[in-house]
Amino acid sequence: MNDMAQLIEPLIPALRRYARALLRDRAAADDLVQDGLERAVGRWHQRRADGSARSWLFAIVHNLAVNRMRQSSRRGPHLPLEAADGVGAGTPAQEQAWQHRDLLRALQALPEEQRSVVLLVSVEDLSYAEVAEALKIPIGTVMSRLSRGRERLRLAMEGAPAAEAAGTPHLRRVK
Template sequence: MNDMAQLIEPLIPALRRYARALMRDRSAADDLVQDGLERAIGRWHQRRADGNARSWLFAIVHNLALNRIRQSSRRGRHLPPEDADAVGSVPPAQEHGLQHRDLLRALESLPEEQRSVVLLVSVEDLSYVEVAEVLKIPIGTVMSRLSRGRERLRQAMEGVAKAEPVGASHLRRVK
C-alpha cells in the first residue's frame, strides 16, 4: 500500500493538467482524476509489476476522458451556472492573454488523437514509447500525429486559417 502511494502521489499534478486539457473544465477534470485514481487503486493488483505506473495511470485517465467526451457529445454541451456569467465577458487586452487564448483554441481545434499526443509529449513530457503505451498505438503513429499536430498548431498561431490536407493540390484550371 505504501509503494502504491509513493508511485501515485507525485503523478497527481500531471494527471490533473492532462485532464484539464482534455476536458476543458476544471471541475470535470478534477472528477476525472478522482475517478481515475479510484480505478487505479481499486485495480492496483491488475497492474503489471514490471510496467510503468505513470503510463498506466495516464492510460486510465485518457480512457475515462474518451468515455466522458463520447457521453457528453451524445447529451450536448453543459454550461455550469458558475460559468454562465463568463459567456458574455470581454477577452483580455494583453498580448500574452490573447496568445494564450489563441493557443488554447488551436489546441481545441486539433483532432483528439493529435491533441492527446501533443499534450502527453509537450506538456507532460512523456517519451514517445510511454505515449504509445498510454494510447495503445504504434510509436510511428505517435510520431506522425505529433508532427501533424505541431504543424497545425504552428499554422494556427501564425494566422493560417486552416491547414490544407496533405496532398491537396494548389493547381488551378487555366483557359
C-alpha cells in the same frame, strides 16, 4: 499499499494538468482524475509489475476522458451557469493572454488523437515509448500524430486559413 501511494502521489499534478488540458474545465478535470485514481487503486492488482505506473495512470485517465467526451458529444454541449448569465464576460487586453487563448483554441481544434499525443509529449514530458504504451498505439503512430499536431498548431498560431490549418488541401477548379 504504501508502495502504491509512493508511486501514485507524485503523478497527481501531471494527471490534473493533462485532464484540464483535455477537458478545459477545472471541475470536470478534477472529477476525471479522482475517478482515474479510484480506478487505479481499485485495480492496482491488475497492473503489470514490469510496466510503468505513470503510463498506466495516464492510460486510465485518457480512456476515461475519451469516454466522457463521447458521452458529452451524444448529450450535446453543457452550458455552465456563469456563461448563461454573461458573468465573467470580458476579454483580456494583454497580447500574451490573447496568444494563450488562441493556443488553447488551436489545441482544442486538433483531433483528439493528435491533441492527446501533443499534450502527453509536450506538456507532461512523457517519452514516445510511454505515450505509445499509455495510448496503446505504435511509436511510429505517436511520432506521426505529434508531427501533424504540432504542424497544425503552428499554422493556426500563424493565422493560416482554417482549411490549411486543418490539413485540408485547397481545391481549385481546373478547366
